[in-house]
Amino acid sequence: MSAVLRVPTVLRPAMGGATVIAVEGSTVGEVLFKLTTTYPAVKGQLLNDDGTLHRFLNVYVNDDDVRYLGGVDALIANDDEITLLPAVAGGLW
Amino acid sequence: MTRYASVLDLIGNTPVVDVSALSPKPGVTILAKLEGRNPAGSVKDRVALSMVDAAERNGRLIPGQDGQTLLEPSSGNTGIALAMVCRLRGYHLKVVLPTNVSPERRQLLVAFGAEIIDSPGNEGSNGAVRLAQSLSTDHPEWIFLYQYANPANPLVHYTTTGPEILADVPEITHFVAGLGTSGTLMGVGRYLKEQRPGIQIWAVEPPSGETVDGLRNLDDGYVPPIFSDNDGEKLLDRRVIIRPRESIEWTRRLTEVGLFSGLSAGAVVAGAAKCAASIEDGQSATIVALIADDGWKYLSTGAWSDDLDEVVERAKATIYF
Numbered sequence: 001m002s003a004v005l006r007v008p009t010v011l012r013p014a015m016g017g018a019t020v021i022a023v024e025g026s027t028v029g030e031v032l033f034k035l036t037t038t039y040p041a042v043k044g045q046l047l048n049d050d051g052t053l054h055r056f057l058n059v060y061v062n063d064d065d066v067r068y069l070g071g072v073d074a075l076i077a078n079d080d081e082i083t084l085l086p087a088v089a090g091g092l093w
Numbered sequence: 094m095t096r097y098a099s100v101l102d103l104i105g106n107t108p109v110v111d112v113s114a115l116s117p118k119p120g121v122t123i124l125a126k127l128e129g130r131n132p133a134g135s136v137k138d139r140v141a142l143s144m145v146d147a148a149e150r151n152g153r154l155i156p157g158q159d160g161q162t163l164l165e166p167s168s169g170n171t172g173i174a175l176a177m178v179c180r181l182r183g184y185h186l187k188v189v190l191p192t193n194v195s196p197e198r199r200q201l202l203v204a205f206g207a208e209i210i211d212s213p214g215n216e217g218s219n220g221a222v223r224l225a226q227s228l229s230t231d232h233p234e235w236i237f238l239y240q241y242a243n244p245a246n247p248l249v250h251y252t253t254t255g256p257e258i259l260a261d262v263p264e265i266t267h268f269v270a271g272l273g274t275s276g277t278l279m280g281v282g283r284y285l286k287e288q289r290p291g292i293q294i295w296a297v298e299p300p301s302g303e304t305v306d307g308l309r310n311l312d313d314g315y316v317p318p319i320f321s322d323n324d325g326e327k328l329l330d331r332r333v334i335i336r337p338r339e340s341i342e343w344t345r346r347l348t349e350v351g352l353f354s355g356l357s358a359g360a361v362v363a364g365a366a367k368c369a370a371s372i373e374d375g376q377s378a379t380i381v382a383l384i385a386d387d388g389w390k391y392l393s394t395g396a397w398s399d400d401l402d403e404v405v406e407r408a409k410a411t412i413y414f
Binding site for chain 1: 219
């Protein structure tokens, strides 16, 4: 499946400076693993050694948090938009 | 009319109003709980009073004693609510506030006598939290209530907001609210799931981490302790991002049903509409959306009057959620 991935500011230096890139993969885990091979500098920033999501990384498919859609096993369809965001303090109220 | 002894007695028991005219699906009811009706104008009145009461009960604060100072990171509403409570209880409040909040928030803090300590706007609330933590270490004599980790935050929603919702809307099937400190979702969510195990809890958030550029790497990230302490990942059923354009569009749409609400309310109702759209055709559902505050503090953003594209650009650089 081919999808687009939005890169947050914090990861851009490690991923060639791009804000949006094209990615391939049938699951979230597969997409993230491929990113760590293409951009070795993000290794350890996306996935833990056991393949689970980094604690401070939130991944959204079409703006839905994948932790509630199966985590790294969440499926990716063609033309999906994947957004990576660092977990930051909300509490903006 | 009921007569109250103190403004603090006006906190809570907020009304619920039917806004199903905005529902994208026939048969799916959307109800808005109006937390802007609290006396200092937001849902955070509950949290501020709860944290101060708890500190007085456990002896961290001594009522009536001079010279007691509280410290809190806030992008607005918690600070404003605490400032009001502190003014009534005789405490001095220092609020660590990112520079890029709306000017109305800053003015309200001043109105209630709080002292403002600026934190860098480009670091968002993360920066405010970090600075407050560091100031707290340097000044152990200041009382640091720390809404992100204070159990009195979710507790007040467990004991008041949740029961109010169930009493007014016993047929509730879904609850939707904004995810900030996570206090509302943890407290209300836990209460509602205990009472109605099948209920769905949806969290709505802005894409905050997209613009925060004060992070060196992901390990600088932050998950509120109360989210972890309450097993937030298991408690929530869905967590969705609503982007600034959609938030503002829905803030405008709320005026169609007569509601002049804050920009986070637009995001929450957009989330409620997404939730309604996910209900199968022919099924009924009742969604309660928590409206954190009214629109007054956001007039300077031009959200209702200016060109949408311009407002969206402005909103990206402003903390509004």
